[in-house]
Amino acid sequence: xxxxxxxxxLVLALLVxxxxxxxxxxxxxRGNAAWMAVARPASFAQLALVAGAFALLTYAFVSQDxxxxxxxxxxxxxxxxxxxxTAVWGSHEGSLLLWTLVLACWNGAVALFxxxxxxxxxxxxxxxxxxxxxxxxxFLIFTSNPFERLIPAAAEGRDLNPLLQDxxxxxxxxxxxxxxxxxxxxxxxxxxxxxxxxxxxxWLRWTRPWxxxxxxxxxxxxxxxxxxxxxxxxxxxxxxWDPVENAAFMPWxxxxxxxxxxxxxxxxxxxxxxxxxxxxxxxxxxxxxTFLVRSGVLTSVHAFASDPARGLFILVFLGLVIGGxxxxxxxxxxxxxxxxxxxxxxxxxxxxxxxxxxxxxxxxILLGTLYPLLADALDLGKISVGPPYFGLLFxxxxxxxVALVPFGPLARWQRDQASRVVAMLLPWLLxxxxxxxxxxxxxxxxxxxxxxxxxxxxxxxxxxxxxxxxRLGNGGRMTPEMWGMVLAHVGIGVFLAGALLVEAxxxxxxxxxxxxxxxxxxxxxxVFQGVDQLRGPNYLADRGHVxxxxxxxELTLLHPEKRAYASGGQVMTEAGIRPGLFGDVYVALGExxxxxxxxxxxxxxxxxxxxxxxxxxxxxxxxVTATDRRFRRIPQEKSP
Amino acid sequence: MNPVRRRRLLFVAVxxxxxxxxxxxxxxxxxxxxxxxxxxxxxxxGEAGDHARFxxxxxxxxxxxxxxxxxxxxxxxxxxxxxxxxxVYTGILPDLFREGQAVVATGRMQDGxxxxxxxxxxxxxxxxxxxVADKMGVAHQKHDVQVPAAEATP
Numbered sequence: 001x002x003x004x005x006x007x008x009x010l011v012l013a014l015l016v017x018x019x020x021x022x023x024x025x026x027x028x029x030r031g032n033a034a035w036m037a038v039a040r041p042a043s044f045a046q047l048a049l050v051a052g053a054f055a056l057l058t059y060a061f062v063s064q065d066x067x068x069x070x071x072x073x074x075x076x077x078x079x080x081x082x083x084x085x086t087a088v089w090g091s092h093e094g095s096l097l098l099w100t101l102v103l104a105c106w107n108g109a110v111a112l113f114x115x116x117x118x119x120x121x122x123x124x125x126x127x128x129x130x131x132x133x134x135x136x137x138x139f140l141i142f143t144s145n146p147f148e149r150l151i152p153a154a155a156e157g158r159d160l161n162p163l164l165q166d167x168x169x170x171x172x173x174x175x176x177x178x179x180x181x182x183x184x185x186x187x188x189x190x191x192x193x194x195x196x197x198x199x200x201x202x203w204l205r206w207t208r209p210w211x212x213x214x215x216x217x218x219x220x221x222x223x224x225x226x227x228x229x230x231x232x233x234x235x236x237x238x239x240x241w242d243p244v245e246n247a248a249f250m251p252w253x254x255x256x257x258x259x260x261x262x263x264x265x266x267x268x269x270x271x272x273x274x275x276x277x278x279x280x281x282x283x284x285x286x287x288x289x290t291f292l293v294r295s296g297v298l299t300s301v302h303a304f305a306s307d308p309a310r311g312l313f314i315l316v317f318l319g320l321v322i323g324g325x326x327x328x329x330x331x332x333x334x335x336x337x338x339x340x341x342x343x344x345x346x347x348x349x350x351x352x353x354x355x356x357x358x359x360x361x362x363x364x365i366l367l368g369t370l371y372p373l374l375a376d377a378l379d380l381g382k383i384s385v386g387p388p389y390f391g392l393l394f395x396x397x398x399x400x401x402v403a404l405v406p407f408g409p410l411a412r413w414q415r416d417q418a419s420r421v422v423a424m425l426l427p428w429l430l431x432x433x434x435x436x437x438x439x440x441x442x443x444x445x446x447x448x449x450x451x452x453x454x455x456x457x458x459x460x461x462x463x464x465x466x467x468x469x470x471r472l473g474n475g476g477r478m479t480p481e482m483w484g485m486v487l488a489h490v491g492i493g494v495f496l497a498g499a500l501l502v503e504a505x506x507x508x509x510x511x512x513x514x515x516x517x518x519x520x521x522x523x524x525x526x527v528f529q530g531v532d533q534l535r536g537p538n539y540l541a542d543r544g545h546v547x548x549x550x551x552x553x554e555l556t557l558l559h560p561e562k563r564a565y566a567s568g569g570q571v572m573t574e575a576g577i578r579p580g581l582f583g584d585v586y587v588a589l590g591e592x593x594x595x596x597x598x599x600x601x602x603x604x605x606x607x608x609x610x611x612x613x614x615x616x617x618x619x620x621x622x623x624v625t626a627t628d629r630r631f632r633r634i635p636q637e638k639s640p
Numbered sequence: 641m642n643p644v645r646r647r648r649l650l651f652v653a654v655x656x657x658x659x660x661x662x663x664x665x666x667x668x669x670x671x672x673x674x675x676x677x678x679x680x681x682x683x684x685x686g687e688a689g690d691h692a693r694f695x696x697x698x699x700x701x702x703x704x705x706x707x708x709x710x711x712x713x714x715x716x717x718x719x720x721x722x723x724x725x726x727x728v729y730t731g732i733l734p735d736l737f738r739e740g741q742a743v744v745a746t747g748r749m750q751d752g753x754x755x756x757x758x759x760x761x762x763x764x765x766x767x768x769x770x771x772v773a774d775k776m777g778v779a780h781q782k783h784d785v786q787v788p789a790a791e792a793t794p
């Protein structure tokens with residue numbers, strides 16, 4: 001009975017979303033206050049209905065209701081309780097429901113915090129969010145119903161994919177979805193502004209914290225996904241330029257560009273059309289990302305079995321959202337005001353370069369990600385685009401951006417003297433270069449990459465510190481907005497050091513070891529002590545014992561596991577990792593080679609934690625920026 | 641030409657030049673890093689000839705996997721139903737690698753043997769990469785056509 005109730009709630013939510021999509025926008029166009037007033041209650045109702053449906057699906061999982069097809073395919077009576085909660089978003093239908101719930105949360109939050117906005121603006125923004133919610137709910141109900149019954153009921157469930165039975169997977173998808181869905185707010189604002197035909201800096205100021213928070217969540221989501229792939233796939237890699245990763249990364253890049261261009265538009269009035277276009281792009285790429293992850297059209301290490309019948313709906317929905325908003329943009333963007341002009345040497349120019357580089361990086365990734373689809377459609381053969389393409393071009397595009405980061409905050413709006421800023425930064429540039437030279441000679445391997453990593457990180461961090469110094473030194477005050485910027489920029493430096501140092505100095509060995517044998521890798525010695533059996537709640541594991549010594553002293557005992565899950569016989573690798581600030585020691589167990597020998601994969605990963613540390617700093621920067629009170633003060637509109 | 645126009649012309653020229661350079665770079669990078677997917681039958685027909693490095697897709701032939709005890713060197717055969725190709729690989733195979741399962745290996749041909757640099761099997765046991773499925777579908781269709789002929793000549 002309860003699953004049917006869940007379905008009824010979803011259908012009601014669909015109807016409410018339809019109401020929310022149509023009435024407020026029509027009311028705003030015709031000046032009908034009663035129609036506009038529908039927007040807020042409809043948002044709250046939609047949130048309540050979707051949350052109810054989500055709770056019912058969760059209940060079906062917790063109570064092991066195998067008469068629901070989705071539960072029967074993604075759970076098992078042996079599944080530990082915590083994973084029964086997370087199994088809700090373990091597959092297509094449930095993760096779509098989670099997406100819809102997250103969208104409804106953003107929707108409710110906008111309804112709650114939009115009281116200072118003029119009524120027509122609020123009505124249009126919520127109306128656009130209603131359209132998006134309608135699309136998702138329709139997709140959910142008509143093609144991917146999570147409450148579908150299985151008749152007769154299964155006696156036992158097929159179990160959650162073992163890869164997802166992991167703490168990292170508990171929080172990664174929700175974070176990712178909060179980020180993706182969060183871009184619906186700037187998107188809705190952009191569409192509302194286009195419908196209205198003008199962009200007002202006061203309302204734009206209101207959307208800035210939303211963009212920052214969404215981007216912060218997306219940063220955390222991507223970092224968690226990378227961390228999960230690192231320890232769960234057992235390959236020791238943290239980024240594969242895989243289509244699914246790219247799908248998450250593209251909106252992040254555009255979101256970063258959007259954060260900067262919104263700042264320009266809010267403060268100077270310039271780049272107004274570009275800001276709207278970026279807002280549309282960020283959300284469109286988020287939608288595309290969501291569907292790429294689940295549609296299985298691209299070959300990916302993350303690809304799961306999928307239903308091609310959903311493809312048409314996805315294509316139509318994407319076409320309507322992207323095509324519709326671009327059409328609106330083409331019709332209306334010409335009316336936007338140009339804003340204040342600026343000289344070549346100014347903060348605007350630097351931010352323009354920032355946007356160009358980030359947008360180009362995104363376009364490059366989009367091309368590489370979709371190229372195999374394109375080639376297939378044109379019958380050019382089945383191809384895949386290798387990581388070196390992405391790696392090389394991303395480096396080429398991001399190197400100038402890294403070089404420019406410290407200049408941005410120090411440069412003045414509108415016009416500045418290049419020599420003034422250069423003089424402020426020159427000493428720090430020399431320090432950074434010196435650090436790079438030291439790294440070049442100290443690095444045991446990968447000298448160039450190490451040098452670039454250290455020099456780049458030092459340059460970004462010191463240059464950013466120079467901004468704080470000059471600000472405080474002149475008796476100025478640091479606003480939360482500035483602290484957020486500082487944190488995020490320092491995060492870039494930390495990330496850069498981690499990413500390039502681990503790429504340069506990573507050591508990997510794959511060897512066959514018999515119990516008692518050992519392997520020497522640099523200063524580390526790995527002693528293989530053998531394998532025993534371990535019984536988990538729903539799996540049976542071969543657990544290796546590997547003693548790690550560093551410089552002769554005992555460092556740690558690692559337990560890499562090879563788990564065979566009871567339900568499907570699927571085998572999973574659990575790496576044994578000793579995390580460290582300056583590097584991880586990583587051991588994964590391969591298969592038994594017979595004769596008592598086991599294949600063992602050993603990694604030394606210097607500074608790998610800095611990658612995720614940098615991402616979390618960037619996310620923190622986004623959140624701190626969003627707390628700035630300035631964004632919440634919206635002067636009342638003067639009556640015309 | 642007035643200064644405004646001159647500046648615009650300069651701007652456009654720089655834009656055209658920049659996009660030209662970028663397009664060339666991207667095209668070069670793409671061309672160098674694209675790996676084509678072939679099935680064993682296609683490789684044996686010589687269709688992969690001009691690509692030194694390519695991806696080999698198919699199923700791991702049942703009963704073909706062997707590994708010397710205590711060694712990391714694995715040998716197996718990949719089949720598409722029509723033809724099979726011996727593959728050698730040194731290292732740890734993915735968790736989902738199994739005989740009779742779909743696999744995609746990247747590497748190059750050496751004396752009639754495919755030397756793999758990496759071997760991919762997929763996350764999900766019921767899942768076959770779409771591109772492999774497409775290729776296998778073609779191979780199977782051909783195979784089906786040949787089946788009656790094979791029966792006709794017992």
